[in-house]
Amino acid sequence: MAFEYVPAIVLLPFLSFVIALFAGKYLPKGGALAGIAATAGSLLLSIWAFLTVRSQGAYQETIYTWASGFGEQPWELTFGVLIDPLSAMMLVIVTLIATLVHVFSLGYMNDEGETGLPRYYAGLGLFTASMLGFVVADNLLMAFMFFELVGLCSYLLIGFWFREDGPPSAAKKAFLVTRFGDYFFLIGVVAVFSTFGTAAFVGAESFPVLAEEAVAGDVTVNTFGFDPTTWFTIVGLLVLGGVVGKSAQFPLHTWLPDAMEGPTPVSALIHAATMVAAGVYLVARMYGFYAVSPTALAIIAFIGGFTALFAATMGVVKREIKQVLAYSTISQYGYMMLALGAGGYVAATFHLMTHAFFKALLFLGAGSVIIAMHHNENMWDMGGLKDKMPVTYWTFLAGSLALAGIFPFSGFWSKDEVLYEALIHGLGGSPLLLGAYAMGLLAVPVTAFYTFRMVYLTFHGEPRTDTARNPEPVRWNVKFPLSVLGVLAVVAGLVNMVPVQKVLGLEGIDYLHQWLDQSFDPLTAHHYAEVSPYSSGYIGGEATTVLVGAAVSLGLALAGLLLATYLYNVAEPTEHTAKLGAIKDVLYNNYYQDEFQVWIANRTQSVASVADTFDQGVIDGVVNGVSSVSLFSGSRVRRIQTGVVTNYAALLTLGLTALLLAFGLLGGWFL
Amino acid sequence: MSAVSIVNAAAAAPLQVVLPEWTAIAPVLILALTGLLLLTIDAIWPGRNGNTTFAFVSALGSLAALTVTVWYLVAGTGQVGGSITLFSEAIVVDGMALFFTAIFTSVAALVVVASHDYLAGHENAASYYSLLMFATLGMALMAVSNSLATVFVSLEMASLPSYALVGFLKKNRGSVESSLKYFLIGALSSAVFAFGISLVYAVTGSLLLSEVAAGFDDGVAGFAGVAGIGVLMIAGGFAYKTASVPFHFWAPEAYEGAPAPISAFLSSASKAAGFVVAFRVFSTSFMPLLDATPAIDWALAFAVLAVVTMVLGNFAAATQENVKRMLAYSSIGHAGYALIGLAALTAGGPHNGDVMGAAMAHLLIYGFMNTGAFLFIAMVEYWGVGRTFEDYAGLSTKAPFASLAMAVFMFSLAGLPVFGGFFSKYALFASAVSAGFWWLAAVGAITSALSLYYYSRVVKALWIEQPNGNLDAIDSKPTGLYAAVIFAAVATVLLLPGFPIALETAEAAASALFA
């Protein structure tokens, strides 16, 4: 029953997009109310669908076949919905956060008297619709199309303040960098089609199933002469290109910090909770395909672990509150990639969920602070906001504790499971994973440090500026989303208390595990565990390993927290970055990543200029040549038409004679 | 090999049970009577400017002929149980004849309705409409001709009124001049055509198409030269009627100089008439020559003509400044496309019916979209805003519906998807490819791509460019012209879902000729 309304989940925000776009300027609040109503409606429908999945199991339906091949390529290109535990959960997350962000926008955009609100809400509506379309997609091509759409919306919203200098160029950067990854994704989609003849995620003829059977030797697919595993690794890495771009993984992460030029609610929705999750979600969606390729998994794990550490270190020295959060986001998605690469499908999904809540919370909290600070984002200008804005402070603190991975906040559970999966699979004979684990572990204290550096600088100590002494108050529309997310950031971890289960032997409190096992047969968590190439190893027993792992990561987190407390929880904190010496500059400059990319861009300029010359000289030359030759010969042809009828008669006769002679002589008529 | 089955089983089709056999040419008779009726009315009340009366009678006559034709098509006259032949086989009624008669009569009806406004204030309306009816009659006769004699006579019957119609605007130098040129080229082509017929007669000893085929069945040993020259000269005659290169010279001038409704009529109906008779003569009589020794490969000759026509028509159209003249050249280009229907025939080829059927279906859709386009020009001439692309700028602000219809015609002519013209071109090229003539399809596709350039110029002028102040003259809404343009647009759009039916009918009719 509920499943019939699944398209409405996607279409409602689209409707709000249309309304905001065309009628927004006539509506109060610039179309915000339509957006809130639409996303809230989607939220209710999503919850309904979620409950229906719980009671009736997963669901897949092809809604529209928009192209079908024939003959030897009987491919069908379709739009369809796949509602299984994974997508149902994601639907609830996306619609919930979208609703809250819409509400928050009332405070952040409307109350601040921004102009161009219809454009803003139209962008939010279209983004929400596209994101939901991506989530429910039942095949790779449809996923790709919506993947591109969310990228477009991201571009539009980052560049919302297009009259300033920063946002347009940040928007362009985000668009170009993610597009770079998407090229590989697109090739990957084509490769999937040409290999399997289908891009469906689910079903006996879906490409993950076919891949599994092909590796087992049960079916033959077109692998272009490669060994199946090798070829699937190549295809998987091509698709991973899009993932790395969208989820801001090294080396394509550079766009995300710049994307903070966009409005803060946009950052919360798109660049923290949903769109950047799209990459991770995609890997989870087609996890069966990656599971057959150990190499691809190892690469994913390594990229994830490295990004987690790498981004965390950069977050340490940032001055702007949103910059810290941006690097934190990159780092946290690194954890999810690490989990996926380490065979922790549930762990990754779990962290995806908790992170969506607490990072959206942190961004909205930062937004609240930014409102209060009259859009000054520099933490060194803040301080002492704790007493002035208690709701923001306490919710922000809850989110920070979750981010830092402090027991019993949600982030602790999910991050711990991620690290645990990496650890046991690493111990089980995959030393590479141990390396990735080590990086993930090292990132833990750094995360805790930068998180609490941010908290202390913002809320504790003495106010350092006049604005911080007299912050602008925020209204209910800011506090309400914060409170909802604050509660979730605290409790969301309780849905999957695997460590407790393992240590105390309590059965059945790993709800998320059970939940993700309810899907269609090959899309279940335990199936992925079976397919994945890893085996588990333990230090002592399983419970011991759990305890050791948790203790180490919690200890490290506390260490980072304490260091931050020691350094920054004082009345007049000072910059300690000088102590880092030369590293400071490196960190400030983000390891010169941007410079490096610019350098690469400049090095490739000669290549590009050759390509440009080729393009302008040869391609355009041919095109222009064709058109000018066409027009020239056209004008020649015109001249045949002299207007003198005797010329016509002569040409006509000549033409006929030529035809007669040619055919007569060639056909041998006169012999 | 492919002689028309001589006797039709009168009882096989239900229609023939009810009606005597001669009623099979009822559409032709209706057109003839309409023309005579117009003259009679004008003879009884001469000098009275009965534009409306004449238009009404002509429209009624052509619609009646259309109705009967469609009824016959649906009822299966001349299709179920073989074709019907009359007058000692000089006339044949079959699916193809009815299909094309439907094209002629619907174009004629559109043109008549549009002419009512265009002719307002002109003298001699009776002669205009009666000439139009007689020309349509000639075309309908061409469709049913089954002997080279009737072919020639009906072709002249269609041509002579056309000359007069082109020159109908007696006070307009362009109209008169182009009429004279049309006549001179026509006379030359007729001479070539008649000469060709005489040569074929010399070889086969008959003018009946079936007997000509039988004569060629035995081979042309010793007479290959005579037969070959005869066949190619006949092809030349058809090339004139269809405005194909190198017999096309009359077309740009005649279409440009003629009253725009007449340009529509000539470029759509008259061209289709040339094709129907060419299709019939070549598929019925000359198929044996394709694999005779020595071969008289007229299909290759048509292929050459098709390529040259497509290229020349489209290239010349690309450089025109005058919209009407651009359409004239584009109409030449379309003749090239339809020529594929003859060029891609092979001796005993399994795809012959498909190829020719696709060409027929293209001519049907072309009939509507091209007529509509010229009628739009007629409307612009009626308003008197000018003839070049610049003059058309911003017309959509004054006449949005007509401009929308024109955009439909242009995109459909270019063969963009979502319009009827796309499917007909697609079917044509696809059948040419399956018959092994991929290079014809390639040339067609390339020139179609080129054609998009000049067609979109019109749309750009209408919809995107700003009016440059010459549109104030538009103060009236010519109802008839509007109705005809809109109807043609609707037909063009409706032929998108209806295309499979049209194609099926056309292919069945064409395949019957090769059976």
Place this chain on the structure above:
Amino acid sequence: MSWIAIGALALIGVGIPIAMMVVSALLRPSVPEQGKSATYESGEIPTGTARSFKFNIQYYMVALLFVVFDIETVLVFPWAVIYNDAVSTVGLTRALGPMLLFIGILVIGLVWAWRNGAVEWIKSPRATRRKTQKQDA
């Protein structure tokens, strides 16, 4: 071989008129005179250029009507010759009917042309002027 004959015919066909002109040019005395080189225009005096010279349209009208009757005669004559035999073979209706139809169509055309002034001789401007002067006087 037959093509050689045709070629020979063509050669002779072109050769004879050329030969006649050459022979007459050799034999005749040369007396240049303007009237000799003037174009023969059916008795009209050729003055001015060909463009400005206009025939009265009614020459054509009459010529066209003549063609109508000419063609009619061409068909009626053989029909009349075999009429009696035709009546005895196919009956009166089938022998007479088509010809009546044919003539009927021509009659419609003729009547139309007549009623539309094709056979009305236009008064010359000078004659009209004289007439009006007479009436005025």
